[in-house]
Amino acid sequence: MAERTLRGTVAIVGIGETTYYRHGKSPDSEFKLALQAIVRACEDAGISPHDVDGFASYGGDRSDGPRLAAALGVKALRFSNMFWGGGGGGVCGAVGNAGAAVATGMADCVIAFRSLAQGQYARYGRGAPVATVGGEQSFTVPYGLMSPAQMFAMKVTRFMATHGINDSALRAISLACYHHAQNNPNAVMKGRPLTPEGYDASRWIIEPHFHLYDCCQENDGAAAVVVVPADRARDYKNTPAYLLACGQGGDHRSAAPVHNMPDYPGSHFKALAPRMYDMAKLSPAEIDIVQCYENFTGGVLMSLVEHGLVKAEEANEVLTPENLKAPLGSMPLNTSGGNLAECYMHGLELVIEAVRQIRGTAINQSKKRDTAIVIGGPMVTPVSSLILGSEASL
Amino acid sequence: MSTTYLPKGLAAPTAAPDGLSQPFWDGTRQGKLMIQKCRGCGAHQWGPEWICHRCHSFDLDWAEVKGRGRIYSYEKPHHPVHPALVGHGPYIIVLVELDGVNVRMLGNLLGDPAQTVELGAEVEAVFEPHDDADPPYTLVQWKRV
Numbered sequence: 155m156a157e158r159t160l161r162g163t164v165a166i167v168g169i170g171e172t173t174y175y176r177h178g179k180s181p182d183s184e185f186k187l188a189l190q191a192i193v194r195a196c197e198d199a200g201i202s203p204h205d206v207d208g209f210a211s212y213g214g215d216r217s218d219g220p221r222l223a224a225a226l227g228v229k230a231l232r233f234s235n236m237f238w239g240g241g242g243g244g245v246c247g248a249v250g251n252a253g254a255a256v257a258t259g260m261a262d263c264v265i266a267f268r269s270l271a272q273g274q275y276a277r278y279g280r281g282a283p284v285a286t287v288g289g290e291q292s293f294t295v296p297y298g299l300m301s302p303a304q305m306f307a308m309k310v311t312r313f314m315a316t317h318g319i320n321d322s323a324l325r326a327i328s329l330a331c332y333h334h335a336q337n338n339p340n341a342v343m344k345g346r347p348l349t350p351e352g353y354d355a356s357r358w359i360i361e362p363h364f365h366l367y368d369c370c371q372e373n374d375g376a377a378a379v380v381v382v383p384a385d386r387a388r389d390y391k392n393t394p395a396y397l398l399a400c401g402q403g404g405d406h407r408s409a410a411p412v413h414n415m416p417d418y419p420g421s422h423f424k425a426l427a428p429r430m431y432d433m434a435k436l437s438p439a440e441i442d443i444v445q446c447y448e449n450f451t452g453g454v455l456m457s458l459v460e461h462g463l464v465k466a467e468e469a470n471e472v473l474t475p476e477n478l479k480a481p482l483g484s485m486p487l488n489t490s491g492g493n494l495a496e497c498y499m500h501g502l503e504l505v506i507e508a509v510r511q512i513r514g515t516a517i518n519q520s521k522k523r524d525t526a527i528v529i530g531g532p533m534v535t536p537v538s539s540l541i542l543g544s545e546a547s548l
Numbered sequence: 549m550s551t552t553y554l555p556k557g558l559a560a561p562t563a564a565p566d567g568l569s570q571p572f573w574d575g576t577r578q579g580k581l582m583i584q585k586c587r588g589c590g591a592h593q594w595g596p597e598w599i600c601h602r603c604h605s606f607d608l609d610w611a612e613v614k615g616r617g618r619i620y621s622y623e624k625p626h627h628p629v630h631p632a633l634v635g636h637g638p639y640i641i642v643l644v645e646l647d648g649v650n651v652r653m654l655g656n657l658l659g660d661p662a663q664t665v666e667l668g669a670e671v672e673a674v675f676e677p678h679d680d681a682d683p684p685y686t687l688v689q690w691k692r693v
């Protein structure tokens with residue numbers, strides 16, 4: 155039986171982003187933002203949107219595939235796919251699903267995208283003003299536990315205490331993201347640099363590990379990538395970034411109700427990460443560039459550990475601003491600013507930045523650029539990750 | 549008029565719409581801590597579910613457990629995300645590992661929000677009635693032993 159793999163079978167040949175806005179500041183509707191990002195991704199690839207034949211998204215995106223297909227005049231819609239789960243856990247999964255559709259011949263040219271205008275709909279970081287709650291929420295909301303930060307803070311508390319990790323590791327992640335954003339004209343936090351003193355002095359969102367600057371922004375915008383078969387990837391305008399692997403899902407009972415997942419202090423990548431590296435035929439040491447979804451810096455920390463990129467017992471020494479900054483750091487992280495400082499585009503901005511790094515066109519370009527990992531939505535479930543590579547990596 | 553740890557105005561818990569957790573909420577009104585116990589394999593399970601994840605029996609009973617355990621993790625939210633909490637200041641949420649039944653439960657840690665919280669510290673359940681809520685309900689809270 156032939157090896158079952160996505161490795162090298164599909165490539166990202168187009169990337170598109172809207173202007174990124176603070177939440178509530180987009181002059182355009184959420185659906186129009188989606189269309190703008192998709193049209194730009196097609197322009198980048200050098201194709202007509204008429205030739206797109208599929209859409210994959212996640213996080214309950216409101217811009218559904220059939221409506222997009224009609225608005226863009228898609229000739230035939232062959233793939234229309236939603237990844238279960240809230241937040242950005244599905245970002246890499248959506249790209250992987252697009253890749254699976256293309257690799258198996260279900261479709262030829264699939265857009266993976268996210269459009270989000272929180273200012274026009276409910277914000278993630280606000281509890282809903284309702285009179286009663288049932289189900290899982292009945293065991294959390296009455297205790298003042300309702301925002302994503304509040305849902306995940308105790309995982310970080312336990313992990314940091316178990317492994318003796320200092321807040322300086324979390325601060326380094328935040329400082330690296332803000333540092334990279336200062337060169338990025340589309341970063342919402344450009345012009346608002348962060349210093350160690352500024353981080354330390356920032357207010358608590360949640361003690362003991364969530365300062366203001368440990369938490370992502372809430373934004374308006376859209377982003378999209380074009381996924382095509384690898385054997386046609388060199389026919390497009392720009393250098394392709396090949397999909398080497400994608401992993402998605404969760405650990406054993408990671409969705410167990412009321413904080414009863416067996417592996418509580420974690421980000422839910424333990425099962426998928428080894429399988430993904432196997433598919434990519436790479437080890438963590440062979441990854442050049444890391445884009446890791448920051449809902450909260452504690453989630454980045456746990457994700458890096460679960461992907462074998464940092465050992466928990468070495469986190470205090472390895473996670474320093476110098477090591478995480480491009481171009482000279484040992485592990486450049488979130489080189490466009492990420493969810494913290496570029497835009498909370500539910501991580502799709504991280505996929506796009508990974509493609510730019512592989513192409514060699516990033517603003518904060520890493521010297522080594524043959525392999526890039528993207529890690530999506532730590533601590534939610536399901537989560538997903540992917541690895542992209544240059545032609546040389548195949 | 550009962551006193552409560554957090555200000556009034558947060559949503560009231562109910563077993564609606566599927567009724568799955570009704571025995572828990574009925575229990576707290578009577579000062580009893582009830583969790584699911586499988587008649588198939590005898591294991592306790594929390595939160596409530598329609599099936600036992602171990603043996604796949606649908607025959608799930610409810611059993612009273614002793615409200616004692618240890619603090620497994622905690623958080624102290626400062627930033628209010630609900631109108632009822634604006635201006636209230638920080639409060640403590642704990643995740644408690646119950647003694648002997650291999651489940652964790654949530655609640656607030658009663659007492660001074662400025663207190664130091666130690667992982668592993670022993671706690672016991674305190675029933676906090678909200679008699680004037682609509683519908684009335686009783687929360688399980690935790691205090692240091």
